[in-house]
Amino acid sequence: MPERATSPRVAALVGPYLSGKTSLLESMLMACGVIHRKGRVEDSNTVGDASQEARDRAMTTEINVIEADYLGDAWTFLDCPGSVEFQQDALNALMVADVAVVVCDPDPARVRMAMPLLKFLDQRSIPHMIFINKIETAQVTLRELMEALQGVSDRPLVLREVPIREDGKVTGYVDLVSERAYRYRPGERSDLIQIPDQVRDREKEARQDLLESLADTNDHMLEELLEDVVPPKDEVYDTLTRDLAEDRVVPVFFGGALEDNGVVRLLKALRHETPGVDETLERRLVDTGDSAPLAQVFKTVHAAHTGKMSLARVWRGPVKDSTPIGGEKINGIYTFSTPGQPSKAAQAEAGRVVGLGRLEGVSTGDLLDAKGTREADWPAPLSPLxxxxxxxxxxxxxxxxxxxxxxxxxxxxxxxxxxxxxxxxxxxxxxxxxxxxxxxxxxxxxxxxxxxxxKPLVPYQETIKKPTKKQGRFKRQTGGHGQFGDVHIEIKPLPRGAGFAFHDQITGGVVPRQYIPAVEQGVREWSRQGPLGFPVVDFEVTLYDGSYHTVDSSEQAFKTAAQLAMREGVPACDPVLLEPILKVEISVPNDATSKAQRALSTRRGQILGFDQKEGWDGWDVVYGMLPQSEMHDLIVEIRSATMGVGTFSWAFDHLQELSGREAEQVVDRRKAMLENA
The missing domain is CATH 3.30.70.870 (Elongation Factor G (Translational Gtpase), domain 3)
Incomplete structure (x- = not known):
């Protein structure tokens, strides 16, 4: 078996919620000697659920950075949240990982939950393995699980082992490359055993499938198979290692993290086959000719004692404390050899994940060198839902x-x-x-x-449906100078989306020029809250007549006169409520397309049609229009109908008239809110 470079490497642990990823991390850290007693999620004492929010909800809510050493190799494990609601952190972590371990549930019906992650990995050509956890609870054969997984993976899957079953229970495995068999011993190293007779045929069949998959990328191996020559094991390992690094195949392992089954096998595969930092840098970046220190931020945290800390992968080192990077001076380098307790270091070599102290102008995704920040390919923030x-x-x-x-x-x-x-x-x-x-x-x-x-307010607005003319006259005598303003205005509706327009048609100086802007200002200020209680839009006002007093007239008087004219005139213009309408695109597996359409129709939405989602086999995009007032729990229904994988995007499209009982209820609620303000 080939040996990989021993520079620090990074593995990101990802997977759907409840796949057992946190338990797998505990078992891996136990095998690496980082911890000496495994925690349990139900006891809120696992390394992966260190924050109070994670413990309160028994789920990972942010990236956890843990350093480990396995058989002399330095590793950093990035434990990522499994819930789709915290997926942004997982996507960011994957961008700096050498390899990802995708943890899956052994239920074909839940396999689709891993598809968005697998799609992201393949779109970015990130090497990844699949670990089917909780294999002891599987109600189907591994063959059925592989078929289901292949249905959600763009890359071919290669099974690396087959299970040994005794009395219907998985008690061990046969490695398909070394052709060695092992029996699990919970909490201890597996025992090497002879391949059981009942597994031999399945092992030969699965090994042939493995070799044929690898031959698709190795012409020499293909020739060997055509000539009935068994490829040497070193060639098989070399091909697996190369294909993994180039994201050509996805190795699949299985086990049970709670009893430590299959975990050492996974660690050995990571050790021997995961590419190093130089290969990852070459895959991630075009400019690799420079030799100066280079790092990339994948997470920003604000800690009580250290202030702002930028978690970064060192692509080229060493990165030293108190030296410039990203256009600023580093104020502390922190490493993560003790879970949950960052410790200071003088420098960090290539491959390591560190915290860089107080780089105030640096953001997540930034690529840092001594000159400043470089533009980098980085996933856009997820759309808010x-x-x-x-x-x-x-x-x-x-x-x-x-x-x-x-x-x-x-x-x-x-x-x-x-x-x-x-x-x-x-x-x-x-x-x-x-x-x-x-x-x-x-x-x-x-x-x-x-x-x-x-719950946020819906930005309702209102408009008018017919024109009117109105005089606004403001006169007040208080001793000394009084207040006088007199305007005649015409109020007309405008087409939807036209906004507001003001026209001056004064002739003969009946309203002095210096007071006309005050008239427009008075109209604009009044239109912030119309007779229905909402901003008035899509109308125009024309000032065509008026009068003034040489002593008592002022800008304030004309502004007040304009507001009086609007207050009395607009209610006669048949005011109508407008509600914002969003254009939505709902992405779902095609067996949930009808449910997505129903979600729109039951929310007063308009279905515009649907189409196959580009690049996503078995997925559709449903297009529609939806009142913004009906959006607030749409994501809950979409996720419930799709095991959490469905999503949607939205954008404001237009304002639409709302009438009848629903409009009356909106106006009544608005009136009550204004009265209680």
Missing amino acids: AAVAVRPAKHGDDVKLTGALAKLSEEDRGLKVDQNTETNELLLWGQGDIHLQVALARLARQYNVEVKAE
Whole structure:
């Protein structure tokens, strides 16, 4: 078996929620000697669930960085969240990994949950292996599982071992390359045994399948097989190693992390076949001719004691403390040899994952060298799917809240902060309800900011359907100079989306030129809240007559006169409520296409059609229009119908009239809210 370079390598552990990824990490760390007692998710004492938010929800909610040593090789394991709501962290970690281990459930019906991850890995040509966890609970054959997995993988899968079953239970495996058999011993190293007679035929068949898959990329091996020559084991290992590095095939292993079954086999495969940092750098970057230190940030964290820390993979080293990188001076290098306890180091060599202290101008995805930051290929932030309106629970905490939200969204690019000018709300957008709950919990724990979170207001607007003319006359005598302004205006509707227009048709100086801008200002200010309680849009106002007083007229008087004319005139223009309509594209497996269409139709949406999703076999994209008021829990229904893999994108499209009982309810709620404000 070939030996790989011993420079530090990085493996990212990814996989759908509840696939057992956290338990696998515990078992791997136990085998590496990092921990001496395995934790359990239900006891909230695992390495992978170190944060309070992760323990509270018994799920990984952020990247965990853990260094380990296995048989003299240095490793960094990036333990990534499994929930789709925290997928942004997983995608970022994969961008700096030498290899990914995709942990799957042994249920063909749940295999599709891994498809978005596998698609991302193949689109980026990231080497990856599959580990089928909980094999002891499988209700189907491994052959059926492989067929299901192949259905969601663009790359050919190569089974690396076959199970040994006794009394219907998987008790060991036969390695298809070395042709050695092992029996599991829970919590201990597996025993080497003779290949059982009942497994020999299956082993030969599976090994032939493995060799034929590898022969597709190795002409010499193909010739050997055609001539009935058994390829040497070294050639098989070399081909597997090359094909993995080039993302041509996906090796598949199995085991049971809770009992440590198959974990050492996985570690050995990682040790011998994972490419090194130089190969990953060549795959990831075009410019590799330079020899200067180079690092890339894949996660930003704000810690209480260290301040801003940029987690980075060192592509070329050494990166030294107190030296310039990314246009700034490094203020501390932190390593992760002890889980959950970063320790300072003087420098970091190529391949290592480190925390770089207080690089204030550096962001996730940045490629850093001594001259500054370089442009880098990096996945775009995920589109926001759910939102809450937030405001500080304590008076005077507004600045503190906005600062904390800025740091929170810098840490997690799946979050987005938006000040909605139409509703005057501060919105926190995320990937789903749990994602937002975790973010709010972190605001309280990490930044000591308690907030009140509410369902966001829908930015309804209103418009008019017919024209009218109206006089606005404002006169007030208070002793000394009084107030006088008199305007005659015509109010007309405009086509949808035209906005607002103001026209001046004054002749003969009946309204002095210096007061005309005040008339327009008065109209604009009044239109912020029309007779239905919402901003008025798509109308025009023409000032065509008026009068003034040489002493008592002023800009304020004419502005007030214009507002009086609008207040009395617009209710006569048949005002109507407008609701925002979104254009949505829902991506789902095609067996859920009808459910996606139903989700639109039951939310007063309009179905525009559907089409096959480009590059995704067995997936459709459903196109439609959806009232924004019906969007708030759409992602919940889509994920429920697709085991979490369905998603959607959206964009504002147009405003549409809303009438009847629904409009009355909206106006009544608005009136009550304004009265209680």
